Amino acid sequence: MTQEQPAHFAVSDDTIRWPGFNHHPGPGDEWWYSGTYGMLTPGEGVKAGWHGVGPVVDPDLRDYEAEPVQFAALRRYAREWLPGVDAEVAAAISCTYTTTPDSTFVLDASGPVAVGAGFSGHGFKFTPAVGRILADLADGRRAPGVFRLGRFATT
Numbered sequence: 001m002t003q004e005q006p007a008h009f010a011v012s013d014d015t016i017r018w019p020g021f022n023h024h025p026g027p028g029d030e031w032w033y034s035g036t037y038g039m040l041t042p043g044e045g046v047k048a049g050w051h052g053v054g055p056v057v058d059p060d061l062r063d064y065e066a067e068p069v070q071f072a073a074l075r076r077y078a079r080e081w082l083p084g085v086d087a088e089v090a091a092a093i094s095c096t097y098t099t100t101p102d103s104t105f106v107l108d109a110s111g112p113v114a115v116g117a118g119f120s121g122h123g124f125k126f127t128p129a130v131g132r133i134l135a136d137l138a139d140g141r142r143a144p145g146v147f148r149l150g151r152f153a154t155t
Helices: 068-081 122-137
Strands: 002-004 005-011 021-022 034-043 043-052 085-092 096-097 104-108 115-117
Touching: 005 068, 034 068, 043 068, 043 085, 096 122, 104 122, 115 122
Parallel strands: none
Antiparallel strands: 002 096, 005 043, 005 085, 021 034, 034 043, 104 115
């Protein structure tokens, strides 16, 4: 599990409409930690963050604090790429990622127990489909092969 540290940046221009976004580094962006993602969070600002580069943590012992060098780079990203936000007015937030080796969810069952895990920071976007598959698993149907835990078995 990694502790990720996105931030909400204050909106300084209310005329800009914010879609959800994913942005990948290009030439000259070597200072980026990874691709970024973001979206408007009403009442909190524009959320932006690096994807899947936080430190490995024990979920019961994590500190919830933004890593200062990554946070500074995220502010730089906001200054350069997010018009209409105030990069200096940012509230760091903390979340965790559980990530599989292939970044694809585990949706499977073992006997009567259905399991959903390893959402790699983007499972929330697929909530209806994940819920349908988990409900099917609970009813005794098999998961699509791409999601089965057995895909990680070694020969």
